[in-house]
Amino acid sequence: MRRTTKFAGVGIAIAALALTACAPTTASSPDGSAGTEGAEAVAVDVGMITSITGPLAAYGASYQQGFEAGLDYATGGTGEIEGIDLTIEWIDDQGNPDTAVTQAKDVIGQGYQVIGGSAASGVALAVAEQAAQNDVLFLSGPAAADAITGVNEQTFRSGRQTLQDVATAATFLESVEGAKIVVFGQDNAFGQGNVASVEAVLGAEGAAITPILVPEDATEFTPFAQQISAESPDLVFVAWAGATTGAMWEALAQQQVLESTTVVTGLADRASYQAYGPGSGDIQFLNHYFPGATDTEAAQAMDAYLEEHGYEADLFTPDGFVGAQMLVHAITEGRGDVDAMIAALEGWSFESVKGTLTIRAEDHALLQPMFQVALVDEGGEWVPELVEVVDAESVAPPLAGE
Numbered sequence: 001m002r003r004t005t006k007f008a009g010v011g012i013a014i015a016a017l018a019l020t021a022c023a024p025t026t027a028s029s030p031d032g033s034a035g036t037e038g039a040e041a042v043a044v045d046v047g048m049i050t051s052i053t054g055p056l057a058a059y060g061a062s063y064q065q066g067f068e069a070g071l072d073y074a075t076g077g078t079g080e081i082e083g084i085d086l087t088i089e090w091i092d093d094q095g096n097p098d099t100a101v102t103q104a105k106d107v108i109g110q111g112y113q114v115i116g117g118s119a120a121s122g123v124a125l126a127v128a129e130q131a132a133q134n135d136v137l138f139l140s141g142p143a144a145a146d147a148i149t150g151v152n153e154q155t156f157r158s159g160r161q162t163l164q165d166v167a168t169a170a171t172f173l174e175s176v177e178g179a180k181i182v183v184f185g186q187d188n189a190f191g192q193g194n195v196a197s198v199e200a201v202l203g204a205e206g207a208a209i210t211p212i213l214v215p216e217d218a219t220e221f222t223p224f225a226q227q228i229s230a231e232s233p234d235l236v237f238v239a240w241a242g243a244t245t246g247a248m249w250e251a252l253a254q255q256q257v258l259e260s261t262t263v264v265t266g267l268a269d270r271a272s273y274q275a276y277g278p279g280s281g282d283i284q285f286l287n288h289y290f291p292g293a294t295d296t297e298a299a300q301a302m303d304a305y306l307e308e309h310g311y312e313a314d315l316f317t318p319d320g321f322v323g324a325q326m327l328v329h330a331i332t333e334g335r336g337d338v339d340a341m342i343a344a345l346e347g348w349s350f351e352s353v354k355g356t357l358t359i360r361a362e363d364h365a366l367l368q369p370m371f372q373v374a375l376v377d378e379g380g381e382w383v384p385e386l387v388e389v390v391d392a393e394s395v396a397p398p399l400a401g402e
Contacts, residue, residue: 050117052092066320121145150363150400177206221251253279
């Protein structure tokens with residue numbers, strides 16, 4: 001198997017011929033005989049388009065490390081699939097959708113049957129369109145946008161989606177019906193998207209939703225914390241990112257918001273654990289994954305592989321691991337034929353790092369457990385501690401399009 005890494009802007013060429021669906025090809029040995037063990041080997045080429053550099057490079061690195069661990073696990077340590085001449089090429093999209101589309105067109109024009117990757121939601125949606133237009137299999141990675149689920153027949157995901165985060169937040173309430181929920185975030189696409197998801201999931205269950213969105217250039221958050229207190233909510237759902245995170249949490253702590261109500265936010269990667277300030281112990285965290293969240297066979301194998309190669313598990317490492325499991329299963333069953341690979345994945349249940357995962361056949365949502373987590377002070381550092389595993393079915397997103 002050949003693995004290479006290509007950086008954006010290097011060696012990218014658009015195929016002059018029209019992009020069409022690519023059937024699997026066969027590979028022969030140099031003397032003209034058939035491939036492995038005298039049998040004709042099917043050639044399957046995979047383009048892993050993800051963030052190797054750029055703002056999401058850390059996410060892309062975790063994903064790639066998890067993928068390599070998952071490939072090792074799914075192939076019994078060989079990195080190979082019997083009867084398959086497998087090529088995996090890593091390509092840097094820099095988190096840019098336009099760059100990713102150019103790269104996707106390039107590899108599709110070369111005859112690649114599978115594309116994987118996508119740490120950024122905008123990239124994933126753009127590549128998904130190319131996958132549908134050219135009938136290639138697309139295995140999206142950590143990108144969380146709900147629109148990826150059900151976008152087309154060719155697209156699957158190996159991570160969770162925003163609706164699963166929101167459904168996990170609801171598990172911190174005794175009852176959603178009649179609850180008063182404030183969504184506190186920045187007035188941008190990220191914050192607005194979280195408002196829409198909370199309204200779609202929790203509003204539909206009878207909760208009263210009040211959005212409090214802050215201008216992105218705001219630096220003083222006391223007035224907004226006071227607005228939250230004035231609402232007397234049962235739950236505050238915080239969706240925040242960027243350089244003002246620390247100041248925002250400090251304002252919530254100073255105005256006793258953290259003490260007076262249930263405040264829930266997502267626990268991000270390792271780098272974020274110290275970012276919530278002295279009130280960290282009063283925050284309730286929903287979580288996709290943190291190191292040590294599970295002790296499955298796959299989790300043990302992933303950790304062992306990472307340790308051997310000098311890496312550590314992080315938030316999106318399982319997404320790469322799962323992506324590799326899906327790739328190996330699809331190729332083993334479908335042998336490079338896109339329709340057959342899609343059929344192999346639809347409805348498939350398998351054991352992975354987080355436990356039992358199921359690809360819902362109707363819209364390709366990845367049903368999976370989620371976690372309630374607390375940060376605890378250990379020797380002056382905040383570290384995650386598992387509170388509860390949230391069952392996959394209880395946080396399953398509604399069917400796409402419904």
